[in-house]
Amino acid sequence: MGKRNITDEEIGLIKAMLKRGMRNDEAHFHFNRQDRLISPGRIAQIKSGKYGGDVAIANDTALDQFLAESQQRSGAPAKAARLSGPDWGETFEADGGGGFRVRGGETDTVECKLSFRMNPNRFAEVVKSIAGMANNKGGMIPFRGT
Template structure:
């Protein structure tokens, strides 16, 4: 029998969260670790008592749950550290038109976003994954994608707790990348928000990418495309479909072994046509 990875105390907290009406995808934020994922299916088995001896474990009290959530939030905030403004300003330059620009444009260590929308974090998750899988770097908000000009970010970025951003990332990337700083730098009255992302030594995998994809703020097709681009093997469900991406294009540069593997998996479910040009 496989060793149980979720402790009694964690099961008690999960049960208390379920009693409070929290959704599986929100609960998993608190228990996913770089070395251990707790997916929606596992939480469901705790709900029913089917996971090990979870049926015999009592839910934590309301006070215990409140204390746990507060400690968790404090720990997440403490893991981020302040960055000297100079470390961010070095990427920007005032040009002859007296406006500020990301002077080298987007690069392996810099990603630009026009603004920040906490309800549409797909582009942010994508940028964080790209930086973490490479050398690490910054995601800047309030910088136009076209000319990389500083236009200024709205108030949503400053109003969003770094814990909320980290939790969203935890739900979709494994191992969880390290976001070490969140801040704002002022350029002549225009605010540029930033997230500092550390380099990840292990390639990131989109968590529960296919079978456990629940959060539609991150599109299903994007998740599939990300997995294929990183040449990661996954369990292909019988209802596997994509309509907004081309697997043929996503496989550009892939080796013959990976192509053959994916072709074989699609053949099993009668979807070989998805590889057509």
């Protein structure tokens, strides 16, 4: 087998998440990063023991600490509530360049786009974002009106 792109510690944490009843996509969210993409199928392989089968499951204390640190890094609550009305204003912060960004960064249920060009040549941007959320567990894509 080639070099793993997930550490033994991470495999142990994933096993602990799955044991707690987390869905595969929820566990995947904590480890998939822009600089290191993890296939969703990798979580299924860990679950079945085909990948990292010899790695011990992390204990509850280690998992609790990891989840708390992960929540602090993202700045998002563990379970985001639905946003409406005045909550939207609290969701965004100035980016220093005259625009706004999602406070705490995008999450698995909130994605913010500066613009979507709704012409046929650029429609794929809209479809990719919507499909990604539909394949996950739903979410919101705020649009800025002009």
